[in-house]
Amino acid sequence: MKKLINKPEDVVLEELKGIEKAHPDLVKIHYAPDYIIRADAPVKGKVALISGGGSGHEPMHGGFVGMGMLDAACPGAVFTSPTPDQMLEATKAVDGGAGVLHIVKNYTGDVMNFQMAADMAKEEGIDVEAVVVDDDVAVKDSLWTAGRRGVGLTVLMEKLVGAAAEEKRPLKEIANLARKINGQGRSMGMALTSCTTPSAGKPTFDLPEDEMEIGVGIHGEPGRTRTKLQTADQITETLMKAIVDDLPFMSGDKVLLFVNGMGGTPLIELYIVYRKAVEIAEKAGLKVVRNLIGPYITSLEMAGTSITLLKMDDDLIKLWDAPVKTAGMRWGI
Amino acid sequence: MKKLINKPEDVVLEELKGIEKAHPDLVKIHYAPDYIIRADAPVKGKVALISGGGSGHEPMHGGFVGMGMLDAACPGAVFTSPTPDQMLEATKAVDGGAGVLHIVKNYTGDVMNFQMAADMAKEEGIDVEAVVVDDDVAVKDSLWTAGRRGVGLTVLMEKLVGAAAEEKRPLKEIANLARKINGQGRSMGMALTSCTTPSAGKPTFDLPEDEMEIGVGIHGEPGRTRTKLQTADQITETLMKAIVDDLPFMSGDKVLLFVNGMGGTPLIELYIVYRKAVEIAEKAGLKVVRNLIGPYITSLEMAGTSITLLKMDDDLIKLWDAPVKTAGMRWGI
Numbered sequence: 085m086k087k088l089i090n091k092p093e094d095v096v097l098e099e100l101k102g103i104e105k106a107h108p109d110l111v112k113i114h115y116a117p118d119y120i121i122r123a124d125a126p127v128k129g130k131v132a133l134i135s136g137g138g139s140g141h142e143p144m145h146g147g148f149v150g151m152g153m154l155d156a157a158c159p160g161a162v163f164t165s166p167t168p169d170q171m172l173e174a175t176k177a178v179d180g181g182a183g184v185l186h187i188v189k190n191y192t193g194d195v196m197n198f199q200m201a202a203d204m205a206k207e208e209g210i211d212v213e214a215v216v217v218d219d220d221v222a223v224k225d226s227l228w229t230a231g232r233r234g235v236g237l238t239v240l241m242e243k244l245v246g247a248a249a250e251e252k253r254p255l256k257e258i259a260n261l262a263r264k265i266n267g268q269g270r271s272m273g274m275a276l277t278s279c280t281t282p283s284a285g286k287p288t289f290d291l292p293e294d295e296m297e298i299g300v301g302i303h304g305e306p307g308r309t310r311t312k313l314q315t316a317d318q319i320t321e322t323l324m325k326a327i328v329d330d331l332p333f334m335s336g337d338k339v340l341l342f343v344n345g346m347g348g349t350p351l352i353e354l355y356i357v358y359r360k361a362v363e364i365a366e367k368a369g370l371k372v373v374r375n376l377i378g379p380y381i382t383s384l385e386m387a388g389t390s391i392t393l394l395k396m397d398d399d400l401i402k403l404w405d406a407p408v409k410t411a412g413m414r415w416g417i
Numbered sequence: 418m419k420k421l422i423n424k425p426e427d428v429v430l431e432e433l434k435g436i437e438k439a440h441p442d443l444v445k446i447h448y449a450p451d452y453i454i455r456a457d458a459p460v461k462g463k464v465a466l467i468s469g470g471g472s473g474h475e476p477m478h479g480g481f482v483g484m485g486m487l488d489a490a491c492p493g494a495v496f497t498s499p500t501p502d503q504m505l506e507a508t509k510a511v512d513g514g515a516g517v518l519h520i521v522k523n524y525t526g527d528v529m530n531f532q533m534a535a536d537m538a539k540e541e542g543i544d545v546e547a548v549v550v551d552d553d554v555a556v557k558d559s560l561w562t563a564g565r566r567g568v569g570l571t572v573l574m575e576k577l578v579g580a581a582a583e584e585k586r587p588l589k590e591i592a593n594l595a596r597k598i599n600g601q602g603r604s605m606g607m608a609l610t611s612c613t614t615p616s617a618g619k620p621t622f623d624l625p626e627d628e629m630e631i632g633v634g635i636h637g638e639p640g641r642t643r644t645k646l647q648t649a650d651q652i653t654e655t656l657m658k659a660i661v662d663d664l665p666f667m668s669g670d671k672v673l674l675f676v677n678g679m680g681g682t683p684l685i686e687l688y689i690v691y692r693k694a695v696e697i698a699e700k701a702g703l704k705v706v707r708n709l710i711g712p713y714i715t716s717l718e719m720a721g722t723s724i725t726l727l728k729m730d731d732d733l734i735k736l737w738d739a740p741v742k743t744a745g746m747r748w749g750i
Contacts, residue, residue: 086609086626088649088686088722095685098649102688105695106708142684162685276419293419316421316431348681350717351475352428352495353421355435362438375439377744379712384683385720389421411710414748 147412165193171201189234222299273390335369480745498526522567555632606723668702
């Protein structure tokens with residue numbers, strides 16, 4: 085295992101120490117239970133947004149805490165759900181009196197633990213809503229998931245709903261907006277290589293030198309098919325077809341096109357994929373009105389990409405363009 | 418070779434097509450000769466900044482074209498210098514009447530070609546200055562370089578000098594500022610793995626599973642030592658000691674600390690390195706007043722990191738904080 089780490093069991097703690105040293109203007113770190121929280125939390129009168137999940141997907145979620153996105157993120161161990169006490173304490177710490185939205189990727193542990201935290205927070209008088217993200221069209225059920233997995237759309241949802249919260253929209257409206265976004269976004273990914281969690285010390289799965297996994301999950305869960313290597317254009321065709329057919333996206337739709345890097349794939353390759361994805365989208369009559377290209381929801385050093393398409397409208401475009409100031413996504417401020 | 422590409426010879430062209438589709442608000446692409454240019458170039462009365470070099474280091478340099486940074490970037494083939502005609506045509510295209518600064522990383526091909534382009538541009542009546550960046554303390558001479566190599570400091574210089582150009586400072590002053598930055602910044606990198614150029618199809622160098630290269634160059638050039646794997650803290654100690662001793666940085670100095678990812682190293686590990694680097698800097702009496710953490714000058718999918726320290730003053734801090742709007746670095750706007 086080749087990693088820039090010290091002891092495997094200290095990876096998340098030492099990452100948090102680094103974030104604390106790097107971004108005191110943006111975030112504070114709470115230890116035991118661990119969570120990353122906006123420097124100015126709680127923001128009075130604003131719905132607070134919390135997400136969380138296993139570590140190893142950086143910048144998601146900790147890198148998205150700040151003005152215009154999340155109020156807190158709860159990091160679990162690498163590829164492991166955070167615990168209910170992290171979520172509960174974060175919920176209490178960010179509540180500014182307008183309630184809290186939990187953004188939960190659809191993995192069994194995450195869903196169960198966020199549910200427990202929400203129940204406990206409600207008992208303490210905090211208004212909590214939850215939205216479950218399940219945008220991955222690759223497989224129906226998966227390792228660790230009943231139903232579809234939550235992947236790239238989570239990044240877009242955190243930005244869009246974060247902007248709506250800054251406008252002081254009420255909790256019910258924010259929760260409905262999040263559900264609407266989940267309903268009109270779809271993703272699929274693929275891997276050229278596996279990744280290695282620090283605690284395991286060996287690759288999560290085996291992938292021969294001439295093969296790739298289409299439809300892979302962000303923890304290396306199996307996808308739809310294991311095939312021989314193909315060109316970037318062929319891979320992009322496969323991902324785009326699965327995504328466009330699923331909603332289905334219709335000619336005339338405005339969309340946001342997100343080409344995500346899984347961690348080990350260089351930016352130069354993501355632009356090659358983006359080039360083809362736009363061409364396919366335009367051929368289908370879709371109008372790509374916004375885009376995002378880069379490693380935003382990663383799987384440690386896995387090489388590969390995922391594509392997310394989200395149907396946009398004027399409100400979503402306005403929310404996308406609104407200022408955001410986090411370590412992992414920043415514009416307008 | 419596992420890459421998201423089509424034909425190896427089309428990699429840079431297809432990347433440029435992707436950038437053109439993705440960022441029409443920021444840049445225009447000129448083909449044959451290839452260069453990336455600010456959408457609003459030439460900017461009248463502003464000194465124009467050009468850099469360039471081999472592709473494969475993205476987002477540098479093409480991702481740094483836009484308001485507050487570069488006016489143009491000339492991409493060569495992967496790890497190969499661009500040609501004088503690219504640089505000359507870009508120079509003519511961006512000149513807004515106030516002259517052009519060439520920011521040149523110290524590699525023999527880049528220096529020679531930029532020199533030829535500058536000579537030709539001057540013959541056409543354009544005022545051109547050049548600064549050569551040679552911040553890498555690892556080795557005295559190297560493959561492709563007489564003297565020290567230009568590495569991470571280039572990113573910081575493009576941001577700082579870009580901000581000074583937006584203030585409409587004159588060419589001589591801009592060039593002197595760039596030389597001052599080069600004089601007070603130092604870097605060193607290391608690799609856990611090699612990388613593979615698309616045209617070669619096999620790793621640039623061999624690095625056994627239990628070894629790493631300290632002082633590696635951004636094209637995989639040999640560094641100071643090949644050693645057994647060490648912890649992140651030991652590696653960070655080695656890099657920081659070499660950098661701090663070289664200038665030397667002195668107790669009381671204000672510094673910008675830049676922890677760069679080589680491409681294949683996940684962000685979670687960069688924060689672990691940053692945590693230790695800050696601790697070492699503070700122990701040496703340095704005051705870390707600004708930072709940058711992420712993959713900004715990469716070597717395709719190489720795993721590893723480089724650290725850059727730049728001595729700051731009030732003018733440099735103001736220039737660092739000034740708005741920038743590029744695909745690869747953005748804040749304040």
